[in-house]
Amino acid sequence: MSSCAVCRGSFEPFLSFGRMPIANGFLDRAQFAAEHYFELAIGFCARCGMVQLAGQVERERMFHENYAFFSSTSAAMAGHFRGFAEEVRAARLAEDDAFVVEIGSNDGILLQHFARAGIRHLGVEPSANVAQAARSRGVRTVVEFFDEELARGIVAEHGQADAVLGANVMCHLPYLQSAVAGIRRLLKPRGVLVFEDPYLGDMIEKTSYDQIYDEHAFYFSLTALERLFGEHEMEIVDVAPQDVHGGSMRYTVAHRGAHARSAAVDRQLARERELGLAEPARFERFRRKVEESRDELARLLRRLKAEGRRVAGYGATSKSTTVTNFCGITPELVEFICDTTPAKQGRFSPGMHIPVLPHAEFAQRRPDYALLFAWNHADEIMAKERRFTAGGGKWIRYVPSVGVSG
């Protein structure tokens, strides 16, 4: 039995991936022997409705001075964050001397838009290397984990905030209760929390099990979040689906009674009841589909190998660590993974130790097939790799189902 990180209730995981390495732990050959492994499993707490990892990896193992994920590597994501910033500025920052705090501000991809407009801001980012990248863009950043104690310190030094923002970060916080208590403390009476994270409904509908890895402590539904914020005298006043990270949801949260609640909230709650996002049977069905998807992808790659086809991975994402380790994708099946992030190049993928090479190697080595690990950026990638496709290169996808396309 596992203990719920939100309500301390107990639950049995509905799906285990077995032994897994740190998802973003791209490593050198000399580090293979000391690589850290843990059992990755996910469960549903029937008491509070939260879908979450069973057991958490110590946060310092994941977020540190060598953290390899820089938000600004995708042009599409840069555009997404520009839109996010504009929306918050237009709708939520009416006051003079507005103050914006971002939790998990990474390399400043979102806050830079506030910094440039001369808006008072503060980024909170535990990974020192990405925080440094933000500072060099003029984004004021403290290297810390966000919790209630830090929120207290921010209020003492800067006052309360008009907006607290989070993009793909709330679901990373195993100490979620403390973070929400801190947000409540940090927000002005009419202030709002606006955050977005991968959405449980999309993950279930698309069988996108690669969203499940150590950094994602929680898989949010509106139903579970509404209960959590309610315990802190807050409420969700708006929701808006986002077409990023394979399907995300943006939530706007305020002190209870401070803002009118949009009709979109009730519509989404009804949709979640239809989807069965609070029913164990739904998760059991998801588990079966995940295991079928794993078997099918492994079969396909073994068949291509037997036929003498060469396969490369496209995008050394954190998500790919779940897929390669769960499906047993060794360097014999996928000879390398190309990636544009310099911090990953020349290193090896966690667990399976597939070489990660610069993007230029993709064209030079001319694989027959590309296994699309960065499937959430498919449109951007297909436009960029027209030459590969035109030259007969084939794409292997596994979300929402395993398939090959030209």
Ligand SMILES: [Zn+2]
């Ligand atoms: Zn619970």
